[in-house]
Amino acid sequence: MKKLLIVFLLVLSSQPIVANTVDDKTLSVGWELWYPYQYRDAQQKLIGLDLDIFNEIIKRINYKVNYTEIPWKRHLNYIKTGDMNIAMGASFNEERAKYALFSEPYRIETVKLFVRKGFAGKIKLKHLKDLSNSNFMIGVEGGYYYGKDYEKLIKQAAFRSHITEVLDLEQNIDLLMKGHLDGVLVDPFTMQAFINKYKMFNEFEQHKLHIYADDIHIMISKKSKFKNLMPKINGAILSLKKDGTLDQFFKSWNSLVSSNSQSIAQQ
Structure with missing residues (x-):
């Protein structure tokens, strides 16, 4: 019985931690500890520059998000297989372009x-x-x-x-x-x-x-049922740039990171 239980647990552990989404308005999005873009604060609230930007985009296109903490390499694999919908903070390269769509850039x-x-x-x-x-x-x-x-x-x-x-x-x-x-x-x-x-x-x-x-982009799996959302996401990014919201996020996080800190010595 113990052997059967172990085998069952191993099978479970090998399965993707996210199976797409729970409904037609909720996106599965991964995140990884990456200061100051994606992390948890002292109260365990999920915060960061990328998260502020992405949450505002999602708000403007009237969708919801299910966030899952996941190592970046595994996250990329789940984007490739379609087991997760979206990745934030993504650089473009030819290999990733084979399995994902890339948004307009939202930062450098x-x-x-x-x-x-x-x-x-x-x-x-x-x-x-x-x-x-x-x-x-x-x-x-x-x-x-x-x-x-x-x-x-x-x-x-x-x-x-x-x-x-x-x-x-x-x-x-x-x-x-x-x-x-x-x-x-x-x-x-x-x-x-x-x-x-x-x-x-x-x-x-x-x-x-x-x-x-x-440039840094939002990446959507080509196997995701939400891949047609890209025009709306791009529209939201452009509106964030046009109305100054994106600049406000940058100023806020630059101030937060730079305050009460000493500069890094530059050669």
Whole structure:
């Protein structure tokens, strides 16, 4: 009996945590801990810049949302299979375009190389490709997009041997502080929010190496019954830009992240 129960539980655990939606007006949307875009506050309320923007979009198109916390790589897989409808905070690439539709951009994401304070000048990298012939190790988060140059380079064994992939920024920073990494690739806005949260002021600086900057979108599964919502979502995004609501969200979150914090040293 115990063996049967174990098998049953294993089968259940292998199933998608979300099976599309509960009705014709509720969207299944994943989120992952990603300061200050998607996270829970001290009262366990789900907040963040992406969530403020997306909730306003949903309000304007008169839909509802069922949020599920899920690792990004699994989230992308569920978008691919149609087991989840939507992903926020998504960069466009050709692989994702095979299984998802992309909205109008609603913000820009920048990725930089961050190192321990005092080390930027010691890491002699002019171009990302220079990492292949160096002694440096760089940390990234699994499933995230780091630009076209990175996508090409990661296919090369020589470059890949200098990359450590982990689940989240917390793990990367832990490895960096212990000396197992020389730097991490991360959005500066996210890095500042992380510094504020853990009070790690004056611990890091930004390397001058260019990584990438690109538009960020909402992504809808091509297998979702809600894929025809994209024109409405695009219309809502454009209205947010036109009436100034989007700018207000940016100002509010910039103020929140920057207040009572020290600047990241920039090389």
